[in-house]
Amino acid sequence: MPNPTHRAERVSAPEGSVAFEADVLVIGGGPAGTWAAVGAAERGARVVLADKGFCGTSGATAAAGTGVWYVDPDPALREAAMANREKMGGYLQDRRWMARVLDSTYQHSNRLADWGYPYPVDDRGRSQRNSLQGPEYMRLMRKRTKQAGVTILDHSPALELLVDDDGAVAGASGVRRQKQDRWTVRAKAVVIATGGCAFLSKTLGSNVLTGDGYLMAAEVGAEFSSMEFSNPYAISPAFGSVTKTLFYGWASFTYDDGSVVPGAASKGGRSAIARALLEGPVYARLDKADDEVRRHMRVSQPNFFLPFDRTGIDPFSDRFPVTLRLEGTVRGTGGLRIVDDSCATSVPGLYAAGDAAARELICGGFTGGGSHNAAWAMSSGAWAGQGAADYATQVGSAAGRKLSSAGTLAFRSRPRRAFAPAALTRAVQAEVFPYELNYFREASRLQGALGRLDAAWRDVSEADAAGASDIVQAREAAAMLATARWMYRSALARQESRGMHRRDDFPDQDSRQRHYVTTGGLDEIWTSARPHADASYAEAAE
């Protein structure tokens, strides 16, 4: 049982700010962040969780429904679950990690049931635990996080990390945007659970996910992995935000004139939709769903129908225009590189969980949706929280440590030019949204985009510190810019097509490139290749 006296302590702070002393600071309050906070608190740590929005509604899960990679502990079922997606992921998964995530997800899902999550019961009386309704799930996780004794700071975007003299991460600071003041948390370890980066594309629930944690982590020297796997696009009505790709499995896709788009499908044919969208509008109609499927869809995902019901469209009989919205690393698999079983990053004191961390270990180069990401969020969240708590215990007393702020862009005084966040965001979006740049990649187009993005980075490096009114937007824009550069540098480094990464100039998978691409850096972006475990064993055996 958590000890309720183990709470983070509010300490005195200069006027216009609040300060806390904690063992573990978790940045981000979605599934990964809340599991991390609970995991750390259950280890006896004093925990603060800071969310940019509201812990309970923030992030890609809260607004949606998600599948969960929940598989009964039957060896044959587990084997099939692991083998099932290996080809799709380009054989970059790691069997040991898949097995431990399946174990952990099973345990955590069963805890959710114990905590009262209303799992549905099927016709044979069995509780079905491979799907979660986002609002219900995250309302429950907020409650459990509070009950564990965690101090939650809502509407409190983190802006920069704090480091000690040895370069170990020791907290963070940010703003409380509804109170117009600042916060500082001195902590012995920090978990980055800020999600991926979807570049403000309005794919459902993702506009809080702008890569903020990546930027903060890079500023203390953290490494990234699999950032080339960052270009999934989700289908939504052209006018709307609800991206529930599963349901488009029952759709037919047509051109303006009503003729069928050849090869178009939600699964295995989305590139045909992207190519058609480059030429003109594409329409969908869910005409392959029979009455029973329609009923299941209605009750399973009511928000899918809001855009239709509110515009008088019957999606089963009417054609409606669709678009593809970039999901970036939210449903890509790239992120902060995990270096051990406790989800530590390459920087002491810094842990990563959920979509902020690379999911290559269980997904390789492809995820088709929430199922694996949801399993990863629970598992990596709990491991990162526990790992951070254990690390904090080892650190011991942090009294007297001298800390400094690690933030770079948008914090430095440069009198010549003002920071213009909105313009920078649009400039980044113009390089990452277009299908011809990001969906279908090719060396000269990637180099062109990188040239413009690198120039934007140099330009914004000369911009002045942002003011109180736009510091959050400025840091978001800087984070998206940095993310785009890690993505495209990694995409250039992988000279083949694998997983979701497709190169027009290298259309085939190359067995010699069964490795991971590591990247990092800010002013200068570097990449390097890391062998996949199996590939290095094979080499050793030769």
Place this chain on the structure above:
Amino acid sequence: MIEVVDGERCTSCDICVNVCPTNVFDKTDGIPVIARQGDCQTCFLCELYCPEDALYVSPFADQAQPIDLVALKQTDRMGSYRRAVGWTDETSERRGVDRSYLLFGH
């Protein structure tokens, strides 16, 4: 995007101000105002949490849309999401009706 805070129904509880993940609303001395509509991500969660069915999120994610509130209130659209997912006490039997497990693997 969020279009309506209905002054007739709103009780100034400010729940929407708290729960909006992108901080679209501002508190006032009276009912909350939509202060940053352009930041709305059309996630419908404010509607879900509003106990008075006083909010309406238009499904158009990229552009504002004029709303005829009188006509809107003659439909069942306000609060339709929270009723559909069993968020209210009267509809709580719908909380466990997720049939996604029958749709996966299609």
